Amino acid sequence: MADSALSRRTFLTRSGLLGCSLAASPLITPVSLAAAPWDQRLVVIILRGGMDGLDAIRPYGDVNFAGLRPGLVRRAGQPGQEAEVGLDLDGFFAMHPDLAGVMPLWQQGELAFVQAVSTPYRDRRSHFDGQDLLEAGTMGLGERRDGWLNRLLQLHSGVAARTAFAIGHGDLQLLHGAAPVSDWSPDADLALSPQAERLAGVMMQDDPLFSAALSEALALSRLDAEQVTTGAGSAAQPQGMPGVTPGKAHLKLAEFAAKQLRGDTRIASFSLNGWDTHSQQKRGLGAALKRLSGCILALKQGVGPLIWDKTAIVAMTEFGRTVRENGTGGTDHGTGGAMVLAGGAIRGGRVYGRWPGLEEAALYNRRDLMPTGDVRAVSAWIMRGLTGTGQTDLEQQVFPGLQMGQDPGFLR
Amino acid sequence: MVFDPQLAEIRFGSGLSPTLAPVTSADVMLARLQGPDRAADHFPIAKTDEILALVRVFAKLRKLNRSKRTTPEAKLAEKAFKRFRREYLQQRDLWFRQLLLRHVTTQDGFRERLTLFWADHFTAKGKNRAMRPLAYGYVESAIRPNITGRFEDLLIAALTNPLMLHYLDQFRSRGENSALSRRQGGRGGLNENLAREVLELHTLGVDGPYGQKDVRQLAELFTGLSYGVEKGFVFDQRMAEPGAETVLGRVYGGAEPALAPVLQVLRDLARHPATAAHIAQKLAVHFTQDQPDPDLVADLTTAYHDSGGDLLEVYTALLSHATSWQPELRNVKPPFDFLASACRGLGVAPALLAGWTPKQIRRGFIAPLKLMGQDWQSPVGPDGWAEADAAWITPQGLSARLRWAMAAPQRLVEPLPDPLGFAQQCLGARANPGVQFVASAAETRGEALGLVLCSPAFQRR
Numbered sequence: 001m002a003d004s005a006l007s008r009r010t011f012l013t014r015s016g017l018l019g020c021s022l023a024a025s026p027l028i029t030p031v032s033l034a035a036a037p038w039d040q041r042l043v044v045i046i047l048r049g050g051m052d053g054l055d056a057i058r059p060y061g062d063v064n065f066a067g068l069r070p071g072l073v074r075r076a077g078q079p080g081q082e083a084e085v086g087l088d089l090d091g092f093f094a095m096h097p098d099l100a101g102v103m104p105l106w107q108q109g110e111l112a113f114v115q116a117v118s119t120p121y122r123d124r125r126s127h128f129d130g131q132d133l134l135e136a137g138t139m140g141l142g143e144r145r146d147g148w149l150n151r152l153l154q155l156h157s158g159v160a161a162r163t164a165f166a167i168g169h170g171d172l173q174l175l176h177g178a179a180p181v182s183d184w185s186p187d188a189d190l191a192l193s194p195q196a197e198r199l200a201g202v203m204m205q206d207d208p209l210f211s212a213a214l215s216e217a218l219a220l221s222r223l224d225a226e227q228v229t230t231g232a233g234s235a236a237q238p239q240g241m242p243g244v245t246p247g248k249a250h251l252k253l254a255e256f257a258a259k260q261l262r263g264d265t266r267i268a269s270f271s272l273n274g275w276d277t278h279s280q281q282k283r284g285l286g287a288a289l290k291r292l293s294g295c296i297l298a299l300k301q302g303v304g305p306l307i308w309d310k311t312a313i314v315a316m317t318e319f320g321r322t323v324r325e326n327g328t329g330g331t332d333h334g335t336g337g338a339m340v341l342a343g344g345a346i347r348g349g350r351v352y353g354r355w356p357g358l359e360e361a362a363l364y365n366r367r368d369l370m371p372t373g374d375v376r377a378v379s380a381w382i383m384r385g386l387t388g389t390g391q392t393d394l395e396q397q398v399f400p401g402l403q404m405g406q407d408p409g410f411l412r
Numbered sequence: 413m414v415f416d417p418q419l420a421e422i423r424f425g426s427g428l429s430p431t432l433a434p435v436t437s438a439d440v441m442l443a444r445l446q447g448p449d450r451a452a453d454h455f456p457i458a459k460t461d462e463i464l465a466l467v468r469v470f471a472k473l474r475k476l477n478r479s480k481r482t483t484p485e486a487k488l489a490e491k492a493f494k495r496f497r498r499e500y501l502q503q504r505d506l507w508f509r510q511l512l513l514r515h516v517t518t519q520d521g522f523r524e525r526l527t528l529f530w531a532d533h534f535t536a537k538g539k540n541r542a543m544r545p546l547a548y549g550y551v552e553s554a555i556r557p558n559i560t561g562r563f564e565d566l567l568i569a570a571l572t573n574p575l576m577l578h579y580l581d582q583f584r585s586r587g588e589n590s591a592l593s594r595r596q597g598g599r600g601g602l603n604e605n606l607a608r609e610v611l612e613l614h615t616l617g618v619d620g621p622y623g624q625k626d627v628r629q630l631a632e633l634f635t636g637l638s639y640g641v642e643k644g645f646v647f648d649q650r651m652a653e654p655g656a657e658t659v660l661g662r663v664y665g666g667a668e669p670a671l672a673p674v675l676q677v678l679r680d681l682a683r684h685p686a687t688a689a690h691i692a693q694k695l696a697v698h699f700t701q702d703q704p705d706p707d708l709v710a711d712l713t714t715a716y717h718d719s720g721g722d723l724l725e726v727y728t729a730l731l732s733h734a735t736s737w738q739p740e741l742r743n744v745k746p747p748f749d750f751l752a753s754a755c756r757g758l759g760v761a762p763a764l765l766a767g768w769t770p771k772q773i774r775r776g777f778i779a780p781l782k783l784m785g786q787d788w789q790s791p792v793g794p795d796g797w798a799e800a801d802a803a804w805i806t807p808q809g810l811s812a813r814l815r816w817a818m819a820a821p822q823r824l825v826e827p828l829p830d831p832l833g834f835a836q837q838c839l840g841a842r843a844n845p846g847v848q849f850v851a852s853a854a855e856t857r858g859e860a861l862g863l864v865l866c867s868p869a870f871q872r873r
Binding site: 193209 | 783812814816871
């Protein structure tokens with residue numbers, strides 16, 4: 001806990017330098033005080049709940065696949081009935097139909113997948129522990145209290161609070177640690193009346209901790225409000241109890257991330273829930289994949305073509321799911337899963353990873369996809385390319401105990 | 413030392429109340445702490461055993477639901493399970509209300525604060541739906557009744573509670589040479605989690621005089637500590653590693669696995685000088701400021717050490733030290749303490765909250781707490797909630813506080829109090845000119861109250 005306190009304090013010190021006297025300053029000009037340590041952009045999306053990588057990226061070319069998933073993937077059988085294996089990618093893998101929105105990215109070589117990967121987590125299959133390990137980036141649980149994305153920041157000079165943003169209300173442990181990071185959620189916006197805003201400023205002006213946080217909260221709220229063109233009346237509307245805004249909350253996260261990435265921010269992270277598909281997976285996974293593809297498209301549109309070319313989006317989950325469909329049209333917790341890579345910096349149009357096969361003997365514990373690659377190695381190679389971090393640092397500091405192996409060339 | 417009744421309620425209690433007179437002396441505070449636990453009697457919360465009984469029902473219904481998937485009774489079984497699960501999880505919201513009302517109505521605020529402090533020191537939480545509600549019973553059974561005794565008894569109570577054994581993976585840890593491992597061909601193994609946290613967090617502290625060898629030996633010594641939903645805590649000899657273990661240079665146990673050496677190592681760790689210093693530092697930070705007066709820490713360490721970890725002696729030293737009564741407010745209230753003291757300051761009527769549904773409790777308190785950075789009963793790690801002021805007053809955290817403060821009073825009190833009177837009443841002598849100006853200059857009564865609640869003077873203690 002001391003670590004995150006330190007990072008926030010550093011952040012607030014910096015905010016204090018902006019000289020935010022509420023009465024005097026318009027507060028809305030983001031000021032660059034330090035050059036960012038590198039120019040590329042990294043977005044890490046945590047898919048919470050265990051995404052079924054076999055349904056998102058379907059290995060329909062594997063002879064065993066259709067038999068394991070009779071209800072989830074229907075193949076053409078009768079005349080006049082179309083094949084429903086999904087959107088063909090390379091003659092072996094097909095994308096889930098609900099990823100159709102990002103098909104153009106695949107065609108332009110800005111979308112890729114990594115199959116049969118996992119963290120070192122095995123056998124217990126608990127979301128809780130699986131996510132802890134995913135975000136700690138260690139070999140085992142409880143080895144480190146900070147997260148791997150924060151440890152990456154700790155290795156670089158010139159890192160300021162705005163360099164990395166944890167977005168949303170979900171706790172992003174991968175950004176916890178000694179390096180300064182910012183956190184904000186688009187629905188944390190303060191909509192105080194002008195009078196209340198002024199009075200709050202007056203009341204807190206003698207307390208540096210409070211006045212800095214208030215200034216930053218108001219500045220971020222205004223930044224966020226700029227793109228909402230619902231009219232000038234919104235600030236005067238009465239405040240409700242704070243709560244998570246329903247509806248297209250995931251798009252707001254992506255849009256907020258994009259806005260930060262256009263400025264000083266180099267790393268943005270948020271999480272998407274809804275991947276735990278024990279039953280009626282067709283519906284559940286479809287909706288989740290639509291949210292993910294919506295986020296990717298919103299990020300692309302939000303950062304603009306110049307920054308998109310320097311951007312890598314990496315989406316990862318705590319574990320994959322069973323290769324066999326269960327009795328309720330879903331799948332249960334498994335091991336090997338998949339990652340989604342997108343962005344102009346990604347060398348896309350291909351499915352990475354070594355395919356282990358789906359015959360009984362090739363499965364992990366005769367039930368799960370056998371992991372042949374490490375989620376951490378994929379992330380490490382991407383960070384190596386984007387940030388220039390040395391391989392030794394990545395293997396010893398960021399992901400202690402990792403062996404990165406050969407560079408698979410995820411980046412252009 | 414100059415005792416200040418208002419400061420006593422603000423710094424060591426749940427804040428000032430419009431209907432309850434502030435406590436009159438440190439002796440009264442200590443006497444009440446040793447008297448009956450009236451708040452717990454008035455607003456009961458289930459204990460570990462009662463909740464474990466519910467966990468059993470949960471498990472039974474879930475099993476029934478799963479086994480009957482294709483039979484005609486399937487629908488009924490599913491319905492029964494889902495109804496139970498919903499009511500079971502809603503029950504937590506009602507316990508939250510009880511906890512809140514203890515803070516709102518108590519005249520023994522120091523007890524509430526110490527309970528929160530020790531619950532955080534011994535952070536434990538359920539890792540699945542069935543176990544999650546046990547967090548309430550854990551505090552009620554293991555923490556609350558033990559905060560005025562010896563630290564070693566509190567330590568033992570916390571570590572032998574099923575929730576702690578579940579949370580830190582102790583219940584399935586077994587020695588490589590245990591009877592069970594030998595019979596089952598080496599399946600399963602040692603888990604160091606609890607042993608590590610006991611040394612690092614609960615007793616000696618992260619800079620304490622121990623090494624990885626001690627962690628490993630302590631983990632072996634701990635094997636056998638387990639629980640069952642039927643029996644609660646058990647010492648399961650079949651899981652225990654035979655032979656003696658050496659922790660901090662002292663040998664524990666013999667050929668036959670037993671509970672006694674485990675309890676002995678805990679008592680020894682509790683009385684270790686490093687533990688005295690660690691606990692003293694934590695208490696000083698919690699009740700005074702992030703960088704506490706070294707003299708206060710030294711006093712607390714001595715009181716702990718000389719009394720063999722008698723917590724009342726330590727509290728007495730805390731309340732006797734001049735630094736504890738420095739008039740400037742430093743520490744920021746964590747989100748729960750902020751909400752609780754706001755409700756207390758507003759004089760929220762217990763009858764009003766008693767009429768709230770679980771859903772209203774969740775929306776009105778538990779969801780806002782999460783936005784303020786305190787996902788109630790779900791801290792990130794076993795090190796619990798942040799203590800540093802800057803961890804809470806982030807842009808996002810302060811925003812959530814302001815939003816709650818602007819909206820909540822309308823739902824909690826009728827009619828709304830006069831803002832200026834409210835400021836004087838809930839801040840006492842700390843209602844500075846800035847706050848008074850704001851209270852009178854806001855455009856609406858609701859905004860004025862919200863601003864007073866968000867003043868640094870109210871949020872610090």
